[in-house]
Amino acid sequence: MGPLVANEIISPDTNLFLAFLIGIGFGFVLESNGFSSSRRLAGMFYGYDTTVLKVFFTAAITGMLGLLFMSLFGWIDLSLIYINPTYLWSAIGGGVIMGVGFILGGYCPGTSFCAASIGKLDALAFIGGIFLGVLLFTEAYPLWENFFNAKYLGSPLLSSVLGLSRGVMTLLIILVALGMFWVGEWAEKRFARDDYKLNQK
Amino acid sequence: MKGRLILAAVVIPLGIIIAAVPENTTKPYKLTAEELLSEVKEGTQFMTPDAVAQLMVEKDPSLQLIDVRSSHEFEKFSLPGAINIPLENLLSAEYEDILNQDVKVNVFYSNSSNVANQAWMITRQLGYQNNYVLEGGLNYWAETIMNPQKPAATSPNEEMARYNFRQGASAALGGASVEQAAAPESKAAAVPAVKAQKKKKSVQGGC
Numbered sequence: 558m559g560p561l562v563a564n565e566i567i568s569p570d571t572n573l574f575l576a577f578l579i580g581i582g583f584g585f586v587l588e589s590n591g592f593s594s595s596r597r598l599a600g601m602f603y604g605y606d607t608t609v610l611k612v613f614f615t616a617a618i619t620g621m622l623g624l625l626f627m628s629l630f631g632w633i634d635l636s637l638i639y640i641n642p643t644y645l646w647s648a649i650g651g652g653v654i655m656g657v658g659f660i661l662g663g664y665c666p667g668t669s670f671c672a673a674s675i676g677k678l679d680a681l682a683f684i685g686g687i688f689l690g691v692l693l694f695t696e697a698y699p700l701w702e703n704f705f706n707a708k709y710l711g712s713p714l715l716s717s718v719l720g721l722s723r724g725v726m727t728l729l730i731i732l733v734a735l736g737m738f739w740v741g742e743w744a745e746k747r748f749a750r751d752d753y754k755l756n757q758k
Numbered sequence: 759m760k761g762r763l764i765l766a767a768v769v770i771p772l773g774i775i776i777a778a779v780p781e782n783t784t785k786p787y788k789l790t791a792e793e794l795l796s797e798v799k800e801g802t803q804f805m806t807p808d809a810v811a812q813l814m815v816e817k818d819p820s821l822q823l824i825d826v827r828s829s830h831e832f833e834k835f836s837l838p839g840a841i842n843i844p845l846e847n848l849l850s851a852e853y854e855d856i857l858n859q860d861v862k863v864n865v866f867y868s869n870s871s872n873v874a875n876q877a878w879m880i881t882r883q884l885g886y887q888n889n890y891v892l893e894g895g896l897n898y899w900a901e902t903i904m905n906p907q908k909p910a911a912t913s914p915n916e917e918m919a920r921y922n923f924r925q926g927a928s929a930a931l932g933g934a935s936v937e938q939a940a941a942p943e944s945k946a947a948a949v950p951a952v953k954a955q956k957k958k959k960s961v962q963g964g965c
Binding site: 564615618622625626628629631722723724725727728731732735738739742 | 762765766769770772773774776777778779781782788
């Protein structure tokens with residue numbers, strides 16, 4: 558009965574070890590799909606490569622279906638799953654900063670380490686930026702403490718806000734995601750670049 | 759293009775299935791039948807009336823008496839400081855914070871031990887700690903604390919001490935007044951310590 562750590566079926570140390578193995582697998586898949594190319598990530602913004610959208614929404618759909626089916630079979634207790642609490646202004650502010658960094662740097666935090674591991678210097682610069690940001694945030698924390706903690710909403714779920722069951726919400730998100738994939742592939746053709754061939758397999 | 763069709767062919771049917779089936783809201787039991795049986799055999803869930811009276815006289819803030827009888831019976835008579843959670847409402851969400859916690863010693867009581875024991879068994883199987891049962895219930899409570907019987911003059915000292923303590927508790931808690939019997943200082947009855955609870959929160963993560 559999951560979650561394995563919360564129910565003390567495996568120890569936190571074993572959990573870390575499993576996370577390490579999964580992390581290696583995650584990095585391997587990212588790298589082998591070209592996610593260590595900053596052009597692939599920036600392409601999301603310009604529309605010539607929407608792989609990022611497709612990968613992350615496919616992951617979300619897989620995760621949603623997996624959790625709901627495992628809950629249905631009694632393999633996992635969904636009430637013990639950690640749900641990131643919502644601080645509305647932090648989420649919006651953080652989203653804007655992350656998005657700008659994404660376009661400017663061409664990496665997200667995960668893929669920057671992926672790219673650094675194959676020796677890309679711009680990824681190293683990006684990681685330097687991450688640490689600079691962490692330092693700035695923590696050292697000047699009193700300045701944005703109020704903003705950081707403002708508009709705390711608990712852990713609302715889209716399904717409960719809209720008054721739908723989790724299953725119906727999942728079906729809706731699947732349909733929306735497939736629609737977005739279709740728009741994404743249309744955009745890839747519309748905004749295709751002659752010098753960019755990564756997504757033309 | 760083809761990949762998207764395959765993806766759609768897999769995830770849309772799965773999505774329809776998950777949208778159609780009801781949500782699984784059953785709460786799993788955390789203890790196996792064997793684990794529960796061994797706890798029942800040892801009787802670790804019981805607190806003697808003396809131990810409970812001790813906490814009540816000392817006005818120990820960690821004691822929480824929980825009356826699991828009906829609210830009608832609760833209004834007629836209840837122990838001082840007790841709250842009423844009728845057995846049939848035991849699993850309602852408003853009481854979860856009271857029953858599943860690690861700062862208080864909850865003591866269930868009913869007229870005998872039976873209903874209180876049922877409440878304890880359910881909460882224990884849900885993995886809740888720090889819940890106990892008043893041994894013998896209110897009937898035994900009335901017998902021992904409210905109207906203690908004076909032991910024979912030849913009784914051992916401990917017996918006398920217990921009688922004295924019960925008398926004092928009875929007076930403090932509003933029972934019948936009884937005459938004093940000479941005996942040495944009473945020893946404190948064994949009181950269980952509050953067990954800290956492991957916070958069941960999973961690890962945070964992110965991209």
